[in-house]
Amino acid sequence: MKAYAQCTKAELQAELQSVTKEFETLKAKGLKLDMSRGKPGKAQLDLVSDIFTVATKPEDFMDGSLDTRNYGELQGIPSARAYFAELLGCKPEETFVGGSASLNMMYDVISKAHTHGLLHSEKPWSQQGKVKFLCPSPGYDRHFKVTESFGMELITIPMTAEGPDMDAVEAAVKDPAVKGMWCVPKYSNPEGIIYSDAVIGRIAHLRPAAPDFVLMWDNAYCIHEFEGDFVSFAEIITLCREGGNPDMVFEFASTSKITLPGAGVAVMAASASNIAYMTKLLSIEVISYDKVNQMRHVRYLQNKAHTLELMKKHAAIMGPKFRTVVDALDAEIAPLGIAKWQRPKGGYFVSLDALPGTAKRTLALCKEAGVVMTGAGATFPYGVDPNDTNIRIAPSLPPVSELTSAIQVFCICLKLAALEKLLAA
Amino acid sequence: MKAYAQCTKAELQAELQSVTKEFETLKAKGLKLDMSRGKPGKAQLDLVSDIFTVATKPEDFMDGSLDTRNYGELQGIPSARAYFAELLGCKPEETFVGGSASLNMMYDVISKAHTHGLLHSEKPWSQQGKVKFLCPSPGYDRHFKVTESFGMELITIPMTAEGPDMDAVEAAVKDPAVKGMWCVPKYSNPEGIIYSDAVIGRIAHLRPAAPDFVLMWDNAYCIHEFEGDFVSFAEIITLCREGGNPDMVFEFASTSKITLPGAGVAVMAASASNIAYMTKLLSIEVISYDKVNQMRHVRYLQNKAHTLELMKKHAAIMGPKFRTVVDALDAEIAPLGIAKWQRPKGGYFVSLDALPGTAKRTLALCKEAGVVMTGAGATFPYGVDPNDTNIRIAPSLPPVSELTSAIQVFCICLKLAALEKLLAA
Numbered sequence: 088m089k090a091y092a093q094c095t096k097a098e099l100q101a102e103l104q105s106v107t108k109e110f111e112t113l114k115a116k117g118l119k120l121d122m123s124r125g126k127p128g129k130a131q132l133d134l135v136s137d138i139f140t141v142a143t144k145p146e147d148f149m150d151g152s153l154d155t156r157n158y159g160e161l162q163g164i165p166s167a168r169a170y171f172a173e174l175l176g177c178k179p180e181e182t183f184v185g186g187s188a189s190l191n192m193m194y195d196v197i198s199k200a201h202t203h204g205l206l207h208s209e210k211p212w213s214q215q216g217k218v219k220f221l222c223p224s225p226g227y228d229r230h231f232k233v234t235e236s237f238g239m240e241l242i243t244i245p246m247t248a249e250g251p252d253m254d255a256v257e258a259a260v261k262d263p264a265v266k267g268m269w270c271v272p273k274y275s276n277p278e279g280i281i282y283s284d285a286v287i288g289r290i291a292h293l294r295p296a297a298p299d300f301v302l303m304w305d306n307a308y309c310i311h312e313f314e315g316d317f318v319s320f321a322e323i324i325t326l327c328r329e330g331g332n333p334d335m336v337f338e339f340a341s342t343s344k345i346t347l348p349g350a351g352v353a354v355m356a357a358s359a360s361n362i363a364y365m366t367k368l369l370s371i372e373v374i375s376y377d378k379v380n381q382m383r384h385v386r387y388l389q390n391k392a393h394t395l396e397l398m399k400k401h402a403a404i405m406g407p408k409f410r411t412v413v414d415a416l417d418a419e420i421a422p423l424g425i426a427k428w429q430r431p432k433g434g435y436f437v438s439l440d441a442l443p444g445t446a447k448r449t450l451a452l453c454k455e456a457g458v459v460m461t462g463a464g465a466t467f468p469y470g471v472d473p474n475d476t477n478i479r480i481a482p483s484l485p486p487v488s489e490l491t492s493a494i495q496v497f498c499i500c501l502k503l504a505a506l507e508k509l510l511a512a
Numbered sequence: 513m514k515a516y517a518q519c520t521k522a523e524l525q526a527e528l529q530s531v532t533k534e535f536e537t538l539k540a541k542g543l544k545l546d547m548s549r550g551k552p553g554k555a556q557l558d559l560v561s562d563i564f565t566v567a568t569k570p571e572d573f574m575d576g577s578l579d580t581r582n583y584g585e586l587q588g589i590p591s592a593r594a595y596f597a598e599l600l601g602c603k604p605e606e607t608f609v610g611g612s613a614s615l616n617m618m619y620d621v622i623s624k625a626h627t628h629g630l631l632h633s634e635k636p637w638s639q640q641g642k643v644k645f646l647c648p649s650p651g652y653d654r655h656f657k658v659t660e661s662f663g664m665e666l667i668t669i670p671m672t673a674e675g676p677d678m679d680a681v682e683a684a685v686k687d688p689a690v691k692g693m694w695c696v697p698k699y700s701n702p703e704g705i706i707y708s709d710a711v712i713g714r715i716a717h718l719r720p721a722a723p724d725f726v727l728m729w730d731n732a733y734c735i736h737e738f739e740g741d742f743v744s745f746a747e748i749i750t751l752c753r754e755g756g757n758p759d760m761v762f763e764f765a766s767t768s769k770i771t772l773p774g775a776g777v778a779v780m781a782a783s784a785s786n787i788a789y790m791t792k793l794l795s796i797e798v799i800s801y802d803k804v805n806q807m808r809h810v811r812y813l814q815n816k817a818h819t820l821e822l823m824k825k826h827a828a829i830m831g832p833k834f835r836t837v838v839d840a841l842d843a844e845i846a847p848l849g850i851a852k853w854q855r856p857k858g859g860y861f862v863s864l865d866a867l868p869g870t871a872k873r874t875l876a877l878c879k880e881a882g883v884v885m886t887g888a889g890a891t892f893p894y895g896v897d898p899n900d901t902n903i904r905i906a907p908s909l910p911p912v913s914e915l916t917s918a919i920q921v922f923c924i925c926l927k928l929a930a931l932e933k934l935l936a937a
């Protein structure tokens with residue numbers, strides 16, 4: 088089939104008839120497939136089973152002279168802080184190793200900014216009138232919702248192939264009500280791009296009007312290549328310091344997609360002053376995080392080199408899934424000229440831009456045919472994609488066999504929605 | 513020695529000389545002992561080592577058809593909810609099983625009340641002007657600090673031998689600015705008393721002026737007897753419902769002092785409506801809590817009866833420690849009439865009321881002699897004991913041998929401070 092834009096109305100109608108037939112056939116299969124969230128698949132979970140037996144005796148839970156089985160060490164056990172410092176390229180004293188959820192740590196930073204203020208806040212954000220937050224989009228719905236939940240105004244910043252549109256960011260931060268920005272700098276969610284050095288440099292050198300502007304740097308996929316070797320990344324804490332913004336950034340990461348989702352270990356990295364400030368606030372809400380799990384992780388993951396070996400095994404599972412998805416799009420959709428996407432080498436998503444006005448309809452059709460996808464609009468502030476065009480595909484959970492069916496359904500639905508749109512025009 | 517109050521000045525001076533000598537001898541030993549916090553001792557930690565091997569294979573982490581190793585089930589895995597429901601005597605749907613810290617769940621309730629309001633709040637507490645919170649005292653410093661950290665006014669409610677002074681509570685809740693009360697109903701922190709049924713009944717039937725008054729029911733020591741058999745306790749959710757306050761209470765518990773401190777599993781119990789409301793708010797900050805640890809705990813603790821057997825083993829370690837402390841007080845201090853204390857049968861503390869105006873001095877002397885105690889005043893709002901009389905003793909951490917020395921030091925310091933006070937009068 089040629090590009091739909093080159094087709095006559097009669098050709099499009101013939102194609103609609105043919106695609107509708109395919110859709111009905113697939114629908115009749117009663118599929119139940121899920122490409123909605125970035126959940127690792129069972130094979131990945133099975134991969135790390137040794138973590139359950141790597142520490143079993145009381146002495147295995149000694150971190151030097153520290154008994155990780157008792158209360159204390161709110162900032163995390165020394166070996167876990169050293170581990171994450173190596174992974175992120177920062178210093179151990181710039182880390183705070185917490186519980187199992189990095190989202191929880193991000194929430195804590197924003198929540199504390201709201202109720203108590205950050206290190207350089209004149210007063211809590213809740214007492215500063217309207218607060219605005221920059222949301223490079225498409226982006227991660229859970230990020231946007233954290234700031235939305237505190238009544239902040241979400242400002243959409245367009246994404247480019249190199250990261251957030253920095254002209255837009257630099258203009259926006261002149262407004263003192265703009266208090267921060269969400270970023271997923273490596274294998275961005277959902278586009279899977281890596282911010283360029285130029286973009287990161289401009290971010291580190293921002294001159295925000297707000298003295299307490301906070302860069303929420305979610306390095307969720309810092310070592311999550313599924314194609315090719317580990318790609319090193321900019322150490323944002325140092326860059327911000329060199330850019331004259333020593334306390335501007337909080338970086339986040341976790342082992343949720345290294346060991347176990349929701350049962351791993353999360354880390355927050357920031358200037359030592361920021362860590363000290365947040366420690367004081369966090370000491371009110373928790374005596375100490377799960378240090379037994381921290382110790383278990385250090386014993387299992389050991390160091391960066393050893394962890395990268397594990398990531399190769401994840402890649403061997405993830406790579407074929409992403410290839411299944413992107414190859415199908417290349418074969419089925421590319422010739423038709425009805426969508427654009429990237430071919431990421433890491434992360435957990437493929438981002439696709441369908442014909443404007445067809446994303447919701449595509450996903451409604453998918454649902455009808457038994458394939459659950461991330462809701463259309465989810466990648467934009469307030470869940471509203473102004474062009475109704477972006478679709479996030481999450482290929483990690485289903486096995487390849489199911490994924491093959493799922494992406495087949497998706498392609499058919501994409502075509503159907505495009506044809507309906509084109510024929511209605 | 514007879515009661516100090518019966519002594520002549522000369523007798524007191526002789527005693528001072530003798531006690532000072534004893535103090536100097538002890539001080540010279542250069543002790544380093546800690547009776548400051550309710551940390552379990554090493555023997556207790558070693559007791560539960562089987563928890564590290566009770567689940568080691570992928571299939572061990574299946575809760576029925578649920579794979580606890582992946583994201584999901586924000587409210588906790590079904591078997592953990594059922595386990596805690598049995599423990600607390602409520603229904604599984606009235607539980608929310610979270611991470612490793614019940615303090616964190618308490619903080620979340622207060623924090624959400626402040627920023628978003630509770631189920632029956634007209635608006636967030638932060639937008640309601642002055643908010644007041646009832647603090648039965650002596651009580652738990654970390655409770656008080658949570659509410660203090662949001663700028664709430666802490667109202668001291670005297671404790672009686674049966675629980676909070678209910679006349680004072682009933683009078684206080686007529687003020688619509690009074691939004692809640694902290695309670696440790698069983699083996700209260702620090703006094704180790706159990707609220708009487710009469711007191712609990714009056715609490716459940718409170719008629720607070722605030723529609724969103726919240727009872728923070730920290731059942732931290734619900735099965736933590738160290739002397740005698742398990743003592744059953746009132747099921748507060750049902751009682752509140754029967755009292756016409758179906759959504760007034762949040763109950764909290766954790767396995768921090770059943771399995772591992774800070775690495776156990778915490779639970780929040782409340783009406784199904786409250787659980788639904790809190791789930792919605794918590795879904796913004798976390799995808800799901802550590803369900804792998806929840807599953808590990810269910811496999812290890814099994815059910816209430818099995819858990820009570822484990823608690824007997826804890827009791828065999830804790831009992832002698834408490835007896836060491838209280839026996840020393842009975843022998844050394846009781847005849848002198850310079851302090852009062854309870855002999856608790858569970859919990860983690862002994863509360864002692866020294867002569868008014870001598871608590872701080874006693875603890876300063878202890879510190880001088882190398883014994884760290886909970887700071888004087890910590891058991892009262894804002895860390896200020898108006899009579900400078902209450903001292904919290906935490907006998908759980910040191911082995912009995914060290915405890916014997918520590919309590920000896922403490923008794924000497926108590927005497928010394930009392931003598932100084934009496935002689936200065």
